[in-house]
Amino acid sequence: MHDLIEENLLAVDLPALDLTRFSEPQTSRAVGEKYLVFLLGEELYAVASNTVAEAAASLPVTKLPNAPEWLLGVTNLRGEIISVINLPAILRNDDSTPALKPKFIVLRSRVFESGVAFTANRISEIVTLPDEAIEEIADEKTPHVFGKTILKARTLNLIDAEKLLSTLRIN
Secondary structure, three states: OHHHHHHHHHHOOHHHOOHHHHOOOOOOOOOOEEEEEEEEOOEEEEEEHHHEEEEEOOOOOEOOOOOOOOEEEEEEEOOEEEEEEOHHHHHOOOOOOOOOOOEEEEEOOOOOOOOEEEEEOEEEEEEEEOHHHOEEOOOOOOOOEEEEEEEOOEEEEEEOHHHHHHHHOOO
16 A cells, blocks of 8 residues: 555656645735724724734823823833823814723834823724825824825824824823
């Protein structure tokens, strides 16, 4: 029996075999960057998912005396002190009402070591956005928003997390 198997193996020309028909079917994948979509009030925003360290359901925030309006305070996230910012104040989104059960999104910068968290009314989903779907904007009123697109018939504002973190000067 062993000789029969050896004989058949030697007769097979492996490089000539077309094994692609046995591989998984090729599916077209959306090429682009992944973004975490969240709500501030009724407006949709997103940050690149590679800047998001984690999302947390609830964190106790300790207010700091004489802190600027955009700094809500600090929180202890598994032994690390994280600054918690008031993102609607930074984005000048006056329509945003605080959520009763806010979700915390913790950002990590490629440049700075410490994380920064902000609250969102709701975390929606993760989407992949191709570059051609993003309309770049340059608005002096909201310099941290670099682009927008349409998601489910709504405007989705894209936040440059690195720019946001670098301008806060709390890291």
